[in-house]
Amino acid sequence: MKKLVIKGGNPLKGKIRVSGAKNAAVAVIPAALLAEGDVIIENLPMIKDVYNYCHILNKMGVNLEISETGTVTLFNGKKNLSEPPCDLVKKFRASYYLLGVLLAKYGEAQVTLPGGCDIGSRPIDQHIKGFEAMGAHVEIEHGLVKAKAEKLVGAQIYLDVVSVGATINIMLAAVRAQGTTVIENAAKEPHIVDVANFLNAMGANVKGAGTDVIKIRGVDKLHGCTHTVIPDQIEAGTFMISAAATGGDVLIENVITKHLDPITAKLIEAGAQIEENGDYIRVSFKRRPKAVNVKTLPYPGFPTDLQQPMTAFLSTAEGTSIITETIWENRFKHVDELKRMGAKIKVEGRSAVIEGVESLSGASVQATDLRGGAAMIVAGLMAEGRTDIYDIYHIDRGYQYIEEKYKQLGANISRVEVEKETYYLDKVVCK
Numbered sequence: 022m023k024k025l026v027i028k029g030g031n032p033l034k035g036k037i038r039v040s041g042a043k044n045a046a047v048a049v050i051p052a053a054l055l056a057e058g059d060v061i062i063e064n065l066p067m068i069k070d071v072y073n074y075c076h077i078l079n080k081m082g083v084n085l086e087i088s089e090t091g092t093v094t095l096f097n098g099k100k101n102l103s104e105p106p107c108d109l110v111k112k113f114r115a116s117y118y119l120l121g122v123l124l125a126k127y128g129e130a131q132v133t134l135p136g137g138c139d140i141g142s143r144p145i146d147q148h149i150k151g152f153e154a155m156g157a158h159v160e161i162e163h164g165l166v167k168a169k170a171e172k173l174v175g176a177q178i179y180l181d182v183v184s185v186g187a188t189i190n191i192m193l194a195a196v197r198a199q200g201t202t203v204i205e206n207a208a209k210e211p212h213i214v215d216v217a218n219f220l221n222a223m224g225a226n227v228k229g230a231g232t233d234v235i236k237i238r239g240v241d242k243l244h245g246c247t248h249t250v251i252p253d254q255i256e257a258g259t260f261m262i263s264a265a266a267t268g269g270d271v272l273i274e275n276v277i278t279k280h281l282d283p284i285t286a287k288l289i290e291a292g293a294q295i296e297e298n299g300d301y302i303r304v305s306f307k308r309r310p311k312a313v314n315v316k317t318l319p320y321p322g323f324p325t326d327l328q329q330p331m332t333a334f335l336s337t338a339e340g341t342s343i344i345t346e347t348i349w350e351n352r353f354k355h356v357d358e359l360k361r362m363g364a365k366i367k368v369e370g371r372s373a374v375i376e377g378v379e380s381l382s383g384a385s386v387q388a389t390d391l392r393g394g395a396a397m398i399v400a401g402l403m404a405e406g407r408t409d410i411y412d413i414y415h416i417d418r419g420y421q422y423i424e425e426k427y428k429q430l431g432a433n434i435s436r437v438e439v440e441k442e443t444y445y446l447d448k449v450v451c452k
């Protein structure tokens with residue numbers, strides 16, 4: 022078992038390159054099974070969720086090659102694939118995309134209910150509603166989702182909640198359905214557009230991705246293609262917040278600046294200087310941040326996946342900030358960890374009220390989930406003294422070479438073996 026050890030206080034300085042988007046990658050990889058030829062996917066982040074997805078496909082009988090530079094080639098030769106292995110499916114959320122893909126490919130899918138970060142109840146009723154509208158029969162038995170359709174037929178589907186997963190899963194099922202499917206109240210996140218572009222590169226007919234109405238006209242077959250995954254909005258945002266939190270000056274390369282607008286706006290409000298040009302953004306910060314209020318919303322609102330790092334940043338702002346989480350009902354587990362470092366935060370329902378303190382002090386803390394882990398890194402970089410972050414397997418699910426990238430910016434951070442005498446007692450790490 023490893024942990025991250027950070028000695029805080031160094032302002033981050035220099036250049037960093039963002040990897041491919043995790044949440045696009047984990048949809049594009051299974052979607053590649055829909056093609057009848059070989060598919061090359063470039064700019065994939067080399068993270069655990071990507072390896073796990075490749076492992077799942079491999080266990081199902083798909084031949085694939087992964088290069089260290091983030092290119093996966095899928096050889097779509099095999100006709101009949103095995104069922105996805107439930108032990109791997111349970112490791113992360115995006116394994117639910119196999120439902121839409123296998124339903125489109127074989128008219129039948131059996132996939133274990135997915136896992137993922139524990140950030141609130143994560144129903145898939147909207148995915149099921151979409152499949153059923155297209156003529157599938159879906160039931161859940163002993164934790165297994167079974168979907169079957171004689172023939173998938175295009176349908177008009179109104180999503181009751183704006184859901185990234187349901188929007189993508191319905192698009193995947195619809196690309197080879199008979200007729201046209203219309204998704205209303207669709208999610209508009211950048212990765213929805215990336216998945217639609219990928220499907221179109223394989224010969225699908227998807228229009229409107231990036232707006233709240235997506236139209237998918239079914240086609241008979243899809244062919245192989247080469248696709249480059251978009252840069253990760255959330256990784257870029259994490260580095261932007263880290264630069265601001267440490268009073269640093271960081272140039273972040275390989276970004277789509279438009280995707281970062283909600284983060285840019287909030288950092289400027291807090292006092293950051295931001296310069297953007299084409300595919301880079303530079304964030305610098307010279308003084309104590311001002312308190313700001315943040316409300317998470319579906320894109321183009323402030324992303325829930327950056328709410329936790331933003332909470333860490335605002336914990337030393339001047340004044341009182343209120344963070345309202347509207348997407349997940351239980352995404353404040355990182356707050357108790359921040360409190361160990363001296364933060365003054367009160368959670369009231371869906372809001373965290375942050376009374377900014379002068380500084381944080383290093384402590385032993387847990388990565389409670391993926392972005393909660395990113396929040397602990399931000400806090401550790403800002404804090405006085407040493408911070409030990411445990412349970413970093415959460416962080417490795419979504420951030421590529423995380424400590425290497427921070428080291429490149431001058432951070433004092435290292436990954437070390439957890440000492441044998443370290444133990445957990447009621448979630449407090451004791452030595």
Ligand code: EPZ
Binds near residue numbers: 350
């Ligand atoms: C995706 O999760 C991301 N995961 C999450 O990122 C992200 O937080 C979330 O979208 C919102 O942006 C992946 O893409 C793999 P949703 P997803 O369906 O698709 C409710 C990270 O840190 N809902 O958009 O599972 C749901 O409860 C992760 O990278 C239903 O009620 O999220 C939530 O309140 C964590 N019924 C809201 O919708 C449904 O059928 C949004 O969920 C589906 C969702």
